[in-house]
Amino acid sequence: MNNQAPNDAVILELKTLRERVMGITESVVSTGDGLLVAGDTVAVHGESLAALAAAALALGSRTAGEAGLGGLRDVVARCNGGHVVILAIGNHALLAIVGDEGLDIAGLYRESPASIARLDRILTGAA
Amino acid sequence: MNSPAVAHGPRNVPALLMTLHRERFTGAVVVSGTPGGTLHLRDGLVVAVRTPASPAPDVLLLRSRRIAEPDWIAAGEASRTDGPLADTLVALGLVRAPELSALCLATVFDGAFAMSLGTSAGWQVDDSVPAPDLIAEPGVEPRRLTDETARRMLVLSQLWGPLVDFAATRINPAAQPAVGTLPVRYRDILLGANGRRAPRDLAFALGRGLYPVMLDLARMSARRLVQRDAPAGAGPTPIVAPRDFTTGASAPPPQAPLPRRNPGTHAPDSVPGAPPAEVPGSAGRIPTPPVDIGARPAAPSGDTPPSAPPCVEHDLRDHPAQGEITP
Numbered sequence: 001m002n003n004q005a006p007n008d009a010v011i012l013e014l015k016t017l018r019e020r021v022m023g024i025t026e027s028v029v030s031t032g033d034g035l036l037v038a039g040d041t042v043a044v045h046g047e048s049l050a051a052l053a054a055a056a057l058a059l060g061s062r063t064a065g066e067a068g069l070g071g072l073r074d075v076v077a078r079c080n081g082g083h084v085v086i087l088a089i090g091n092h093a094l095l096a097i098v099g100d101e102g103l104d105i106a107g108l109y110r111e112s113p114a115s116i117a118r119l120d121r122i123l124t125g126a127a
Numbered sequence: 128m129n130s131p132a133v134a135h136g137p138r139n140v141p142a143l144l145m146t147l148h149r150e151r152f153t154g155a156v157v158v159s160g161t162p163g164g165t166l167h168l169r170d171g172l173v174v175a176v177r178t179p180a181s182p183a184p185d186v187l188l189l190r191s192r193r194i195a196e197p198d199w200i201a202a203g204e205a206s207r208t209d210g211p212l213a214d215t216l217v218a219l220g221l222v223r224a225p226e227l228s229a230l231c232l233a234t235v236f237d238g239a240f241a242m243s244l245g246t247s248a249g250w251q252v253d254d255s256v257p258a259p260d261l262i263a264e265p266g267v268e269p270r271r272l273t274d275e276t277a278r279r280m281l282v283l284s285q286l287w288g289p290l291v292d293f294a295a296t297r298i299n300p301a302a303q304p305a306v307g308t309l310p311v312r313y314r315d316i317l318l319g320a321n322g323r324r325a326p327r328d329l330a331f332a333l334g335r336g337l338y339p340v341m342l343d344l345a346r347m348s349a350r351r352l353v354q355r356d357a358p359a360g361a362g363p364t365p366i367v368a369p370r371d372f373t374t375g376a377s378a379p380p381p382q383a384p385l386p387r388r389n390p391g392t393h394a395p396d397s398v399p400g401a402p403p404a405e406v407p408g409s410a411g412r413i414p415t416p417p418v419d420i421g422a423r424p425a426a427p428s429g430d431t432p433p434s435a436p437p438c439v440e441h442d443l444r445d446h447p448a449q450g451e452i453t454p
Binding site: 081100 | 328388
C-alpha cells in the first residue's frame with residue numbers, strides 16, 4: 001500500500017472512517033485477545049476499550065454459537081448516550097467503534113467492509 | 128409499502144412532500160443518501176424528521192440535561208401502560224407540554240435543514256413506518272418547511288460561505304479566545320470544539336439543534352473565536368501504541384504487525400486517569416452538492432423574521448425566559 005508504519009496506516013484508516021460515517025466519535029483496533037494496536041480516541045481509554053471489546057466480541061461469538069445462529073457478524077451496544085459497535089477484522093483482530101446517538105448505522109455498514117478489508121491487509125502485512 | 132406519489136413523478140423531495148400534502152398522506156418518506164433520513168407525515172403534514180445529521184428530541188432533552196437519564200427511563204417504562212411518551216413526560220412533570228411541543232417542532236425544521244446539507248440518492252414512500260414517540264402536532268406544511276430551510280441556508284451562507292464546506296469543517300477554538308464576557312452558548316461551543324468535531328458533532332455533544340449551533344459558529348468565526356480548519360500538525364498525538372503508564376510515553380512501535388499476549392506474563396498496569404490521547408482534525412469530508420429538500424435561497428431576508436418558527440435558533444438551556452425550556 002505505502003511505506004507508512006502499520007500503526008500510522010491504522011490511524012489513518014480510523015480517521016478516514018470517522019470522516020466518512022456521521023456520528024463516529026472514537027475507535028480502536030485491538031488484537032483478538034484485547035491488546036490495543038492503535039486508536040483514534042480523545043475521551044475513552046483506548047487500552048480498556050480494546051480489552052472490553054475483545055471480551056464482548058468473544059462473548060457474542062460464543063453466545064451466537066450456543067444459540068445455533070452461526071457465525072457472529074458484529075456486536076452492537078445501544079446505549080442512552082450512543083452506540084458501541086464491534087466488528088471482527090479477520091480472525092485475529094477487531095475494530096471497536098464508539099458513536100453518538102445519531103450514529104449513521106446504515107452508513108457504517110456501508111463503509112465498514114472496505115475499512116475492515118484495508119485494516120486486515122495492514123495488520124497482516126499484506127498491504 | 129405504498130408509493131402513491133412516485134407515479135406522479137415528483138422531481139425532488141420538496142415536490143414529493145407537496146404531492147403527499149395534497150393527498151393527505153400518512154406515513155414516512157425514507158430518503159437514502161448521505162446521511163439520509165426519514166420524514167414522517169400525518170394527514171400530509173410533516174410531524175417529525177429523523178436523520179443522523181441533527182439531534183432528535185430525546186437527544187436534546189437528555190444531552191441538555193433537561194431530563195435526567197433515570198427519569199427518561201422511568202418515563203419510557205411508564206408510557207408502556209400509561210399512554211404516549213409525550214403525555215407521560217408531561218404527566219410526570221419532566222417537561223411542560225408547550226415546551227415539548229416547541230421542541231418537537233424545532234427538530235422538524237432542524238432535521239429538514241440538516242438533510243438539505245447532505246446528498247440524496249433517492250427516496251421511498253412507506254405508509255407502514257410508524258411515527259416516532261415524540262412528534263410535532265399537528266405538523267408542518269411542506270411549503271413552510273422548504274421555505275424555512277431555504278431561509279436558513281441563505282442566512283448561514285451569507286455569514287459563512289459554502290454550507291457544505293461549513294458542515295464538514297472541524298472546529299477548533301481560536302488560540303486565546305477571550306471567554307470572560309462570552310455568552311454561555313459560545314463558551315460551551317469553545318469547550319466542545321476539539322478539532323475533531325464538525326458542527327453536527329457539536330450539536331449532538333451539546334444537546335442543541337444543528338442550525339443554532341452553526342449560526343453561533345458563524346458569528347463566532349466573525350469574532351475570531353473559532354478557527355474554521357484545524358491547523359496541520361496541531362493538537363495532541365493520537366494513541367498509536369500501548370502506553371507506558373509509568374512514564375506516560377508511548378511504547379516503541381511493535382516489530383510484528385500485531386502485539387501478542389503471553390499468558391501469565393502480562394501483569395495489568397493500573398494507573399487510572401492516564402491522559403487520553405487526542406488527534407487533531409484532519410481533512411474534511413469530500414464536499415458534495417446539497418440535497419434539494421429546500422428551495423434554493425432566493426432573496427435576502429432578515430436573520431430571524433417574524434415568520435420564523437419558534438424554538439429554533441436558541442440554546443434550549445440558555446433562554447428559558449423565551450418560553451422554550453425552563454428548569
